[in-house]
Amino acid sequence: MKHWVWLTGEVVTGLLLGAALSVPTALASSSPNGEAIYQKACAACHGPRGRGNPRHAVGFETPLPDFSDCDFASREPNADWVAVAHEGGPVRAFSPMMPAFGEALSVAELRAAMSHIRTFCADKSWPRGEFNLPRAQVTTKAFPEDEVVWETRIPDGETDAVFNDLIYEQRFGARNQFEIVVPIGWRENTHPMADDQWRSGLGDIKLGLKRVLYDNMERGAIISGIAEVSLPTGDDADGFGADTAIFEGSLAYGQILPANSFFQGQIGVDVPREGDKANEEAYLRLAAGRSFFFDRWGRPWTPMLELVASRENAPSADTEWDAVPQLQIMLSKRQHVRLNIGWRMALTNDDIRDDQFLVYLLWDWFDGSLAEGW
Ligand code: HEC
Known part of the structure; x- marks a missing residue:
């Protein structure tokens, strides 16, 4: 009886609403109710408010994520969460205690459940993880991140040299990030009397701050301001430093495009403290790319x-142009360890400027330790 009343109630409300809003019935029934799906399929473990039910209630040890914690939830893109819900935890090297719903629920229903999960983080000042676009070799990302990156640059020149940057990035607050860059290099010793074949040196250590100024999911756009200073810590006699502090200011822009494509841009200036030691410089960096999936839920x-x-x-200065074709590869299942290989080609004055082989290894440390997630 109760059941019947509920059913009629729903039908009557549906009809009334349908008539009042003149929503075509087909459309109304094809947009799933995310909250209902969540409460039915997910809440038993994840809790009615997304905080995760206590251990004694769920009956297993694996800790449940807290979807109301914006610091955690905001940075995970929907596509990754849908993949986990569709295929089960192991698709991103999480516990099999997170079951696969791919046979019970459609992708549209899982997306609807995600929209409900998104309501658990009430603070909208956290930019969404969708803006964490693939890191290009030269153009800085607008998204603030928790990453360690090892970058290597090998010029294709007369003398052999290898330049490396060890980069540490950490977020603070909803929209900020600081950064430390420690450059270390090796250079072939060309002096005829030299004993050692190679010289090594520390470069100019750089400190940076980034802040998200604008982000809008509907437009798919994010803009950040970046301020950096490189300190004259490098061994300038060995060619590893500028021997003066250099201040850098830039704006970084990220644009999500259809079909897993994206565009990123950065415009900025470098201003040395002592103008006779290094030059003022302005730059423009543009990056476009697209992600391809050989397996729909994979890397x-x-x-x-x-x-x-x-x-x-x-x-008398010329504008120097370079092109950098490159490929980023996801190494870990968790998608927190990535490799990028590229080639920086001088398009102008290529008789005096060397091409460079570029490679980086990136670890998003917030998503797991280096040993986890494979
Ligand atoms: C049987 C309990 C259970 C149910 C039911 C369940 N989950 Fe989970 N879920 C888990 C556990 C446990 C984890 C944590 C796995 C880990 O950290 O290794 C998890 C993790 C997740 C994550 C990954 C979060 C991250 O760390 O990035 C997502 C997304 C998720 N669940 C979504 C859902 C959705 C959507 C539903 C309902 C359609 C659902 N879950 C139903 C147990 C469950």
Whole structure:
């Protein structure tokens, strides 16, 4: 009886609503109710408010994520969460205690459940993880991140040299990130009397701050401001430093495009403290790419192309252009360890400027330790 009343109630409300809003019935029934799906399929473990039910209630040890914790939830893109819900925890190297719903629920229903999960983090000042676009070799991302990156640059020149940057990035607050870059290099010793074949040196250590100024999921756009200073810690006699502090200011822009494509841009200036030791320079960096999936729920392969322009602030200076074709590969199942291999080609003055082989290894440490997630 109760059941029947509920059913009639629903039908009557549905009809009334349908008539009042003149929503075509087909459309109304094809947009699933995310909250109802969540409460029925997910809440038994994840809790009615997304905080995770206590251990004694769920009967297993694996800790449940807290979807109301914006710091955690905001950075995970929906596509990854749908993959986990569809295929089960192991698809991203999580516990099999997170079951696969791919046979019980459609992708549209899982997306609807995600929209409900999104309501658990009430603070909208946290930019969404969808804006964490693949890191290009030269163009800085607008998204603030928790990452350690090892970058290596090998110029294709007369003398052998290897330059490395060890980069540590950490978020603080909803929209900020700080960064420390420690450059270390090796250079072939070309001096005829030299004993050692190679010289090693520390470069100019760089400190940076990034803040998200604008983000809008509907437009798919994010803009950040970045301020950096490189300190004259490098061994300038060995060619590993500028021997003066250099201040850098830039704006970084990220744009999500259809079909897993994206565009990123950065525009900025470098201003040395002592103008006779290093040059003022302005730059423009553009990166476009697209992620391809060989297996729908698996790892993306992301080819990108960057165009990089820079110009010294001197009357006779030319604008130098480089192109950087590159490929980013996801190494870990968790998608927190990534490799990028690229080639930086001088498009202008290529008789005096070397091409460079570029490679980076990136670890998103917030998503798990280096040993986890494979
Ligand atoms: C039987 C209990 C259970 C049910 C039911 C369940 N989950 Fe989970 N879920 C888990 C556990 C346990 C984890 C944590 C796995 C880990 O950290 O290794 C998890 C993790 C997740 C994550 C990954 C979060 C991250 O760390 O990035 C998502 C997303 C998720 N669940 C979504 C859902 C959705 C959507 C539903 C309902 C359609 C659902 N879950 C139903 C147990 C469950």
